[in-house]
Amino acid sequence: MAVTAPAPPRPQPSRAFRAPIGNTIRERFTQLVLLLGTLVALAVLVILLIDIAVDGAGGVSVNFLSNYTSRFPEMTGIRAGITGTLSLMVLTALLTFPLGVGAALYLEEFAKRNRWTRLLETNINNLAGVPSIVYGLLGLSVFVFFLGFGRSLITGALTLTALVLPVVVVASREALRAVPREIRDGGLALGATPLQVAFRQTVPAAIPSIMTGMILSLSRAIGETAPILVAGAVFSRRADNEPWNLSESYTAIPIQIFDFVKRPQEEFQVGVASAAIIVLMTVLLFMNSAAIIIRNRYARKI
Amino acid sequence: MDQRTSSDQQTAFSPIRLDSGSPDTKRASAPATEDGSTETDESRSSAPPQRSTADVVFTATDVSVHYGSAPALVNVSLTIQRRKITAFIGPSGCGKSTFLRCFNRTNDLIPGARVQGLIRYHDQDLYAKDVDAVEVRRRIGMVFQKPNPFPKSIYDNLTFGPKVNRMKVDLDEVVESSLRRAALWDEVKGKLKENAYSLSGGQQQRLCIARALTVDPEVILMDEPCSALDPIATAHIEDLMRELEHDYTIIIVTHNMQQAARVSDRTAFFTAEVESENDDRRFGRLVEIGDTSMIFSNPRDRRTEDYISGRFG
Numbered sequence: 001m002a003v004t005a006p007a008p009p010r011p012q013p014s015r016a017f018r019a020p021i022g023n024t025i026r027e028r029f030t031q032l033v034l035l036l037g038t039l040v041a042l043a044v045l046v047i048l049l050i051d052i053a054v055d056g057a058g059g060v061s062v063n064f065l066s067n068y069t070s071r072f073p074e075m076t077g078i079r080a081g082i083t084g085t086l087s088l089m090v091l092t093a094l095l096t097f098p099l100g101v102g103a104a105l106y107l108e109e110f111a112k113r114n115r116w117t118r119l120l121e122t123n124i125n126n127l128a129g130v131p132s133i134v135y136g137l138l139g140l141s142v143f144v145f146f147l148g149f150g151r152s153l154i155t156g157a158l159t160l161t162a163l164v165l166p167v168v169v170v171a172s173r174e175a176l177r178a179v180p181r182e183i184r185d186g187g188l189a190l191g192a193t194p195l196q197v198a199f200r201q202t203v204p205a206a207i208p209s210i211m212t213g214m215i216l217s218l219s220r221a222i223g224e225t226a227p228i229l230v231a232g233a234v235f236s237r238r239a240d241n242e243p244w245n246l247s248e249s250y251t252a253i254p255i256q257i258f259d260f261v262k263r264p265q266e267e268f269q270v271g272v273a274s275a276a277i278i279v280l281m282t283v284l285l286f287m288n289s290a291a292i293i294i295r296n297r298y299a300r301k302i
Numbered sequence: 303m304d305q306r307t308s309s310d311q312q313t314a315f316s317p318i319r320l321d322s323g324s325p326d327t328k329r330a331s332a333p334a335t336e337d338g339s340t341e342t343d344e345s346r347s348s349a350p351p352q353r354s355t356a357d358v359v360f361t362a363t364d365v366s367v368h369y370g371s372a373p374a375l376v377n378v379s380l381t382i383q384r385r386k387i388t389a390f391i392g393p394s395g396c397g398k399s400t401f402l403r404c405f406n407r408t409n410d411l412i413p414g415a416r417v418q419g420l421i422r423y424h425d426q427d428l429y430a431k432d433v434d435a436v437e438v439r440r441r442i443g444m445v446f447q448k449p450n451p452f453p454k455s456i457y458d459n460l461t462f463g464p465k466v467n468r469m470k471v472d473l474d475e476v477v478e479s480s481l482r483r484a485a486l487w488d489e490v491k492g493k494l495k496e497n498a499y500s501l502s503g504g505q506q507q508r509l510c511i512a513r514a515l516t517v518d519p520e521v522i523l524m525d526e527p528c529s530a531l532d533p534i535a536t537a538h539i540e541d542l543m544r545e546l547e548h549d550y551t552i553i554i555v556t557h558n559m560q561q562a563a564r565v566s567d568r569t570a571f572f573t574a575e576v577e578s579e580n581d582d583r584r585f586g587r588l589v590e591i592g593d594t595s596m597i598f599s600n601p602r603d604r605r606t607e608d609y610i611s612g613r614f615g
Contacts (some may be wrong), residue, residue, distance in 0.1 A: 186452060
């Protein structure tokens with residue numbers, strides 16, 4: 001009689017691969033805590049936005065956008081603030097881009113690694129963390145008084161440039177560093193000078209990331225109140241406002257919001273200020289999307 | 303001769319081109335009268351006695367390279383012959399890539415790198431004070447380990463070199479002829495405006511070779527050009543090298559001994575030596591150089607034989 005081999009035993013359901021129950025609970029719990037953290041941050045933002053929208057939506061109108069400020073809440077407007085903010089942003093961007101990218105290029109591509117460049121780098125990194133009001137004081141003493149620009153648009157733009165420059169330099173250096181070494185080698189191997197490689201290969205390849213840094217820092221600058229308040233922005237401009245005149249006095253939307261909030265009438269403190277905040281955020285959103293579109297177009301081309 | 307302007311540097315280099323007698327140097331428009339005038343008796347007599355000077359492109363004498371204080375390569379002397387493919391082989395860390403980079407002064411770009419000894423390109427000391435490293439790199443092209451096209455269109459990749467060197471050439475013509483020489487024209491002629499990154503790895507590497515050809519070099523240095531490619535793409539590149547050999551001098555660093563045996567005319571074998579007993583810093587040394595058939599069938603040195611037969615490395 002042949003002995004039939006016994007059928008292989010069915011594998012018993014094993015507990016070997018099951019996670020210990022404690023682990024599962026701990027994991028779920030941690031995820032929940034993290035989710036809560038996210039929700040709290042989000043909730044604060046949503047509440048803030050809703051509150052502002054409720055208070056200010058009625059106040060945003062064509063008149064509000066096109067009028068200069070007035071003593072009467074129903075007649076006031078932020079035209080001077082809009083033109084001021086736009087001209088400040090454009091000037092700051094025009095000043096920051098060459099200076100920031102230039103400094104980053106020098107430090108990243110050409111500077112010898114020695115004690116001086118390390119000192120320079122440390123200082124730039126530290127400057128990125130200096131409170132913005134300090135830049136206001138710098139603007140006041142250097143641009144307003146020492147260079148004699150007075151409380152003018154160019155003073156505001158220069159002050160904001162000084163404020164965002166360290167951030168732009170740091171971001172641009174990161175962007176340049178992310179360009180592969182091989183691209184530089186390839187350029188140099190063709191007999192291009194280091195300068196030609198930097199301007200024709202490295203910078204174009206880094207432009208999308210540099211733009212991201214610019215966008216983020218300009219977004220910070222657009223909402224800044226303290227530095228330009230100290231450096232001579234005025235609360236309101238009248239009908240004689242010339243928005244693009246570098247030597248004229250200027251104001252900006254955050255400055256006007258500050259002005260509205262500290263006026264005695266409640267209509268100014270709530271309705272008008274909220275309406276101005278909505279406008280500020282819209283301008284911010286608009287500028288950011290424009291910059292992102294520019295960046296993406298560049299990124300697609302290369 | 304101490305203070306040379308940049309234009310003087312050009313003329314200082316010109317006799318080299320004429321001396322080499324290469325037919326594809328027609329773009330260099332050096333006046334023929336300079337042939338004899340700049341060439342002094344001194345430079346003639348100081349040249350090492352060769353069977354024919356015109357056949358030697360590079361003469362390296364006692365070349366050592368240090369990175370900081372660490373030696374990477376010690377006392378290498380050899381000659382590179384014109385329109386031949388010379389392969390550098392050897393185990394990792396033997397300094398063969400480092401040595402390759404001496405020939406177009408790419409080591410200058412690495413902070414702390416120091417090249418000692420003498421490297422002559424025809425009659426010119428490549429490391430002489432008045433030699434411009436940028437000009438050296440234009441005449442001595444290089445192809446890298448990883449294909450490194452610029453993140454631009456195929457066309458822009460190929461016109462960058464002529465543009466930065468302000469060569470007075472028809473760019474379209476340069477693009478087509480270099481692509482044809484690199485055996486890539488038929489594959490990309492319809493999409494010259496497309497990004498070079500859309501090509502396959504092997505095509506990218508051939509594009510990089512084409513790009514090196516656009517500035518009309520005499521020598522092409524290749525630093526493990528096939529190490530990132532599959533066998534078919536590698537075969538393409540090897541065929542291409544055989545083609546290019548008719549017009550260019552090629553030096554190739556390779557980890558792949560079969561490749562050296564397949565494509566090269568001459569082979570130099572390097573080895574890595576330990577500096578001292580209690581220190582495992584290694585540096586490279588040239589063991590021997592000779593005709594590839596000789597190196598692979600009948601090497602003079604025991605170490606070469608061991609390496610070739612796969613006993614180490």
